[in-house]
Amino acid sequence: MTTNNTETNTPKEVSANDRVVVFDTTLRDGEQSPGASMNLEEKLRIAEALEGMGVDIIEAGFAIASNGDFEAVNEVSKIIGESIVCSLARSGLADIERAAEALAPAKRKRIHTFISTSDLHMKYKLQMSPEDVLQAVIDSVTHARKYTDDVEWSAEDGTRTDHDYLCRTVEAAIKAGATTINIPDTVGYAMPNEHAAMFRMVMERVPNAHKAVFSTHCHNDLGLAVANSLAGVEAGARQIECTINGLGERAGNAALEEIIMAIRTRNDLAPYDTNIDTTNITKLSRMVSQVTGFAVQNNKAIVGANAFAHEAGIHQDGMLKHAGTYEIMTPESVGLKESSLVMGKHSGRHAFRKKLQEMGFELGDNALHDAFRRFKDLADKKKDVFDEDIVALVDDQIRGNDHIKFVSLNIVCGSNVVASADLVLDVDGEQVQNKATGDGPVDATFNALKALFPHTAVLQLYQVHAVTEGTDAQADVTVRLAEDGKTVNGAGADTDTLVASAKAYINALNKLMVKREKTAPQALSA
Ligand code: KIV
Ligand code: ZN
Numbered sequence: 201m202t203t204n205n206t207e208t209n210t211p212k213e214v215s216a217n218d219r220v221v222v223f224d225t226t227l228r229d230g231e232q233s234p235g236a237s238m239n240l241e242e243k244l245r246i247a248e249a250l251e252g253m254g255v256d257i258i259e260a261g262f263a264i265a266s267n268g269d270f271e272a273v274n275e276v277s278k279i280i281g282e283s284i285v286c287s288l289a290r291s292g293l294a295d296i297e298r299a300a301e302a303l304a305p306a307k308r309k310r311i312h313t314f315i316s317t318s319d320l321h322m323k324y325k326l327q328m329s330p331e332d333v334l335q336a337v338i339d340s341v342t343h344a345r346k347y348t349d350d351v352e353w354s355a356e357d358g359t360r361t362d363h364d365y366l367c368r369t370v371e372a373a374i375k376a377g378a379t380t381i382n383i384p385d386t387v388g389y390a391m392p393n394e395h396a397a398m399f400r401m402v403m404e405r406v407p408n409a410h411k412a413v414f415s416t417h418c419h420n421d422l423g424l425a426v427a428n429s430l431a432g433v434e435a436g437a438r439q440i441e442c443t444i445n446g447l448g449e450r451a452g453n454a455a456l457e458e459i460i461m462a463i464r465t466r467n468d469l470a471p472y473d474t475n476i477d478t479t480n481i482t483k484l485s486r487m488v489s490q491v492t493g494f495a496v497q498n499n500k501a502i503v504g505a506n507a508f509a510h511e512a513g514i515h516q517d518g519m520l521k522h523a524g525t526y527e528i529m530t531p532e533s534v535g536l537k538e539s540s541l542v543m544g545k546h547s548g549r550h551a552f553r554k555k556l557q558e559m560g561f562e563l564g565d566n567a568l569h570d571a572f573r574r575f576k577d578l579a580d581k582k583k584d585v586f587d588e589d590i591v592a593l594v595d596d597q598i599r600g601n602d603h604i605k606f607v608s609l610n611i612v613c614g615s616n617v618v619a620s621a622d623l624v625l626d627v628d629g630e631q632v633q634n635k636a637t638g639d640g641p642v643d644a645t646f647n648a649l650k651a652l653f654p655h656t657a658v659l660q661l662y663q664v665h666a667v668t669e670g671t672d673a674q675a676d677v678t679v680r681l682a683e684d685g686k687t688v689n690g691a692g693a694d695t696d697t698l699v700a701s702a703k704a705y706i707n708a709l710n711k712l713m714v715k716r717e718k719t720a721p722q723a724l725s726a
Contacts, residue, residue: 382416603628
């Protein structure tokens with residue numbers, strides 16, 4: 201064991217064999233998590249950011265699952281140039297054709313087809329015999345190869361599959377043309393030693409194993425997804441499937457940021473190379489959390505609010521003498537910067553534009569004019585304006601292009617009065633107003649909204665975060681609405697928590713309206 205300290209584990213020279221391919225499935229397996237739905241614009245934003253971070257493969261969706269998924273794969277395919285864009289497909293030929301159609305515009309594309317191979321899944325879920333499943337593996341991979349040379353095959357519930365049968369299916373998939381073989385731990389059941397042994401066993405026993413890249417895909421039901429992924433790589437896998445913040449069904453998938461920082465920080469024991477620029481990690485984490493409304497727990501490794509906070513006196517003392525005493529990674533290495541004071545109410549338009557450009561926002565003249573006006577309003581209300589405030593402000597503006605727009609809100613509330621909200625909205629260019637009461641100001645605001653825009657959607661989540669510190673901080677509110685099995689997340693930011701709440705609810709309603717137009721032909725799960 202080396203006595204490692206901050207940033208000193210210089211990666212040793214890595215051969216092509218030590219290059220680990222990063223396959224991000226935030227937009228597919230991550231989005232399958234109940235309540236984590238994202239709209240097209242959000243998926244495109246995340247896809248661009250994943251590409252910017254250096255992700256090798258972006259799984260953009262499950263093309264046949266819904267029109268929304270098809271559109272997401274298709275639109276991501278149009279804007280992504282460097283990364284490979286991938287769509288999931290079951291073994292049926294229609295699934296594969298739909299995936300190929302969605303991926304048609306992609307510069308570099310991959311079809312990812314899968315079928316269950318464990319006895320349990322074959323018998324109860326598929327109700328197919330092992331011989332029929334084997335034939336489906338061959339047929340699906342052969343069919344996918346007609347559309348692209350880059351075909352991944354996954355043995356769903358692979359870690360609970362009989363070893364002889366797993367080897368037969370893997371050999372058949374490679375023979376049919378699969379270039380990547382993924383053995384998922386679908387139910388998060390594996391232990392690290394066992395997982396490594398399974399990869400070794402398959403690679404040793406399958407005669408054509410050397411013709412494919414092996415891949416890990418671990419779920420986190422026992423909290424072992426990252427450990428299992430790293431164990432798989434140690435055993436010879438060279439692709440890791442993961443999601444930002446570990447987003448995913450149940451306990452989630454292996455977290456990209458944890459795997460990547462483990463490889464980087466312990467490169468002495470994990471001597472692998474990836475293409476990831478780690479300084480993008482914080483940005484991606486915040487983006488995914490904000491879009492899905494899934495808060496990151498404070499003590500979450502790498503991206504939690506406390507991950508780099510050293511409050512205990514003894515730690516602080518050590519840190520002041522030498523950062524390496526308690527810090528094994530620097531905050532800068534994951535793109536975490538001190539909140540920087542941006543500017544005050546006297547800052548000019550030119551400086552504001554420059555600041556936006558530095559933060560990666562390129563706004564047209566009209567949008568810039570609007571953002572600058574909002575910035576001035578904010579600076580009037582809030583003494584210090586930080587980078588995070590500017591991000592919240594621009595995000596809020598991007599969301600503003602909708603059927604229903606917020607105009608104004610006046611609230612009466614207190615310990616001795618019935619709370620009431622007087623709300624004015626702009627619905628398709630026409631101003632409407634309602635005054636409603638409720639059990640507190642938030643309830644009154646939402647009741648006024650329901651009266652102005654009647655709907656049956658159920659409120660599943662209402663969450664408030666402060667964008668920065670201090671009582672004058674902007675509130676960042678998330679609202680989740682569910683209607684007919686569809687869920688949407690809305691967000692809104694303002695120095696007034698109630699205005700932010702109204703904006704978040706309105707944002708969710710606007711998304712719901714878009715979602716209603718795109719009805720899913722079949723709801724599928726992988
Ligand atoms: O967990 C799983 O088995 C999957 C497959 C579809 C790859 O997500
Ligand atoms: Zn999965």
